[in-house]
Amino acid sequence: MTPGGDTGRPGQPEGGDRQPSAGTWADDAPRPFLDRTLSPPPGGSDRPPTDPGGVRPYLLTGGRTTIRPDVNVETIVSVTGKSPTRQLDEEHLRLLRLAGEPLAVAELSAHLGIPIGVAMILVGDLAEAGVVRLNDASGDGSGEPTQDAALLRKVVNGVLKLREAESL
Amino acid sequence: MKVVIAGGFGVGKTTLVASISDIPPLTTEGHMTTVAAGVDDRTAVQAKTSTTVAMDFGRARLDGDIILYLFGTPGQDRFGFMWDNLVKGALGAIVLVDTRRIDDCYPAVDFFEHRQVPFIVGVNQFEGQELPPLDDVRWALDLGPTTPIVVVDARSRLSALDALLTLLMHNMSQLEARLAEIAPPPVPTRSRLIGPAPGWDRSPTGL
Numbered sequence: 001m002t003p004g005g006d007t008g009r010p011g012q013p014e015g016g017d018r019q020p021s022a023g024t025w026a027d028d029a030p031r032p033f034l035d036r037t038l039s040p041p042p043g044g045s046d047r048p049p050t051d052p053g054g055v056r057p058y059l060l061t062g063g064r065t066t067i068r069p070d071v072n073v074e075t076i077v078s079v080t081g082k083s084p085t086r087q088l089d090e091e092h093l094r095l096l097r098l099a100g101e102p103l104a105v106a107e108l109s110a111h112l113g114i115p116i117g118v119a120m121i122l123v124g125d126l127a128e129a130g131v132v133r134l135n136d137a138s139g140d141g142s143g144e145p146t147q148d149a150a151l152l153r154k155v156v157n158g159v160l161k162l163r164e165a166e167s168l
Numbered sequence: 169m170k171v172v173i174a175g176g177f178g179v180g181k182t183t184l185v186a187s188i189s190d191i192p193p194l195t196t197e198g199h200m201t202t203v204a205a206g207v208d209d210r211t212a213v214q215a216k217t218s219t220t221v222a223m224d225f226g227r228a229r230l231d232g233d234i235i236l237y238l239f240g241t242p243g244q245d246r247f248g249f250m251w252d253n254l255v256k257g258a259l260g261a262i263v264l265v266d267t268r269r270i271d272d273c274y275p276a277v278d279f280f281e282h283r284q285v286p287f288i289v290g291v292n293q294f295e296g297q298e299l300p301p302l303d304d305v306r307w308a309l310d311l312g313p314t315t316p317i318v319v320v321d322a323r324s325r326l327s328a329l330d331a332l333l334t335l336l337m338h339n340m341s342q343l344e345a346r347l348a349e350i351a352p353p354p355v356p357t358r359s360r361l362i363g364p365a366p367g368w369d370r371s372p373t374g375l
Contacts, residue, residue, distance in 0.1 A: 073253055074170045074237040104237060106225040110194035116223060116250065119196075136257075149343055155169055155259065156336045158230025163329040 060091050060114060061121045068124035071105065073116060076135040077123055078102035084129040092129075095122055099132055170237040171332065172254050173224075174280075175264035176272025180292045180322035181240035182224045184264060187328035188238055189226025196223050223250070251279060260286035260335045264322065267291060267300055270308050277309055286339040290320040290331045314338075 077099045088096070091114070098108055109119035126132040173181050185193045224240030239254055255261070263276045273289075280287040291305055302317050311317065316338050321327040 067253070072256060073239065074257075104225075104227070106196055106223070106237070106239070107194060107227075110196040110225055113197075115197040120253075147343065149340070149347070152259070152336065152340055152343060154232050155230065155234060155236065156333070156340065158232060158234050158236070159329060159332055159336060161231050162228065163326065163333065166326050166329060 060118050064121055065117075067117070067120045068127065070134055070136075071120045071124045071127070073106045073120070074104050075123070076102050076104055077108060077126070077132050078135065080131055080133050082130045084126075084131045086125075086129045088126070088129060088131075091118075091122055092126055095119070096126060096131060099126075102135070169230075169234055170239060170254075170258050171335065172258050172261040172285075173238060173240040173264060174261055174273070174276035174287075175242070176266065176269055177242055179264045179266045179269070179272065180294075181242070181264055184262070184290075184292075184320070184322040184328050184331075185224045185226040185238045185240045187322060187325045188228050188236075188332060190228050191226060193224045193226045193238075193240070196225055255280075255283055255285045258285065260288070260339050262320075262331055262335055263287055263289050264320070265289055265291050265305065265309075266294070267297075267305060270305070273309070277311070281312075286335065286342055288316040288318060288331065288335045288338055290318055290322075293319050293321045314342075 077095075079096065079099050091112075094112055095108055098111055103111075105119050105123050106116060108123070109116045112119070114122075123132065123134070127134050173184055175181050182193055222242075224238075226238040226240075228236045228238070230236055241251070241254060261276070261280050263273050263280065265273050277287075277289070279285075289305070289309065289311060291299060291302065293299060299319060302319070306315075306317055316334050318331055318334050320331040
């Protein structure tokens with residue numbers, strides 16, 4: 001379900017009626033986005049410093065956009081030490097090197113400077129290749145924390161302790 | 169465990185994440201549409217012209233080996249897709265509000281209401297700013313009577329933790345209300361014969 005009925009959906013351009021401003025890009029080129037490396041647009045400097053050299057995110061994922069259901073932003077990734085069952089790309093290997101210490105997908109994404117969605121897809125590849133283990137970060141892995149009163153109580157107690165330590 | 173911190177740009181989300189987090193907040197690029205784009209020329213051009221959405225990330229270790237992850241994210245419509253992933257399994261959300269730009273948080277409030285994600289509204293107290301009565305904020309946001317609304321100083325760890333506790337307590341009371349709905353006080357003999365009500369097997373006490 002799309003919340004509010006008017007928000008963006010995956011795979012669909014939002015605000016589809018918006019036109020790129022004329023003159024910023026070679027509008028007559030068949031694939032103007034390929035010009036990016038040749039002639040960066042005037043507005044290009046507002047790109048975040050984390051953008052990996054102008055490579056479009058979908059290139060990093062080989063055009064794939066599907067995220068495995070067991071990969072989420074807070075999923076903990078740790079290496080298994082097994083040899084990969086499939087060929088890994090440079091980006092995969094960079095992720096793998098970082099995951100020597102168990103880290104959440106969001107942390108890997110931030111450290112490598114790749115968009116979170118890309119990190120989620122690449123982590124899924126690594127899991128498929130058997131080189132990483134995915135751990136549900138919701139404590140004991142019992143699923144929806146909003147349904148689990150015992151788990152919720154644990155978190156409340158944890159936060160209360162932090163608060164006590166702070167107010168001393 | 170994760171908590172989402174939402175609100176418009178410059179409302180203090182990063183500050184709030186930093187106040188609770190054990191590590192300095194990390195920023196990751198949250199813009200997913202660029203990945204989904206590139207199928208045809210038009211979407212590719214559009215991806216270039218849209219701005220990138222940054223997502224703040226922090227974590228706090230709690231007792232009992234629980235790690236609390238905090239995600240600060242702007243309430244932009246175009247971010248809708250990532251939000252679905254963000255709220256999956258989340259403890260809930262704190263919607264941070266700057267009363268001078270109150271409409272910035274409408275998308276976030278809308279989203280959490282529709283997705284029935286437990287959330288509270290935190291009115292960020294900026295220095296030297298006089299806040300309107302919270303009832304006025306509640307009215308302006310058209311919040312239900314059960315949604316908590318608190319004043320928070322995002323720079324203060326104590327204040328930030330209090331807001332977090334408000335969210336957790338709200339979550340807990342909602343859960344208890346739901347459990348009471350699923351399993352009304354058992355009528356001893358009859359319910360024993362019929363067996364446990366649906367949903368009882370998920371009760372943590374195993375009754």
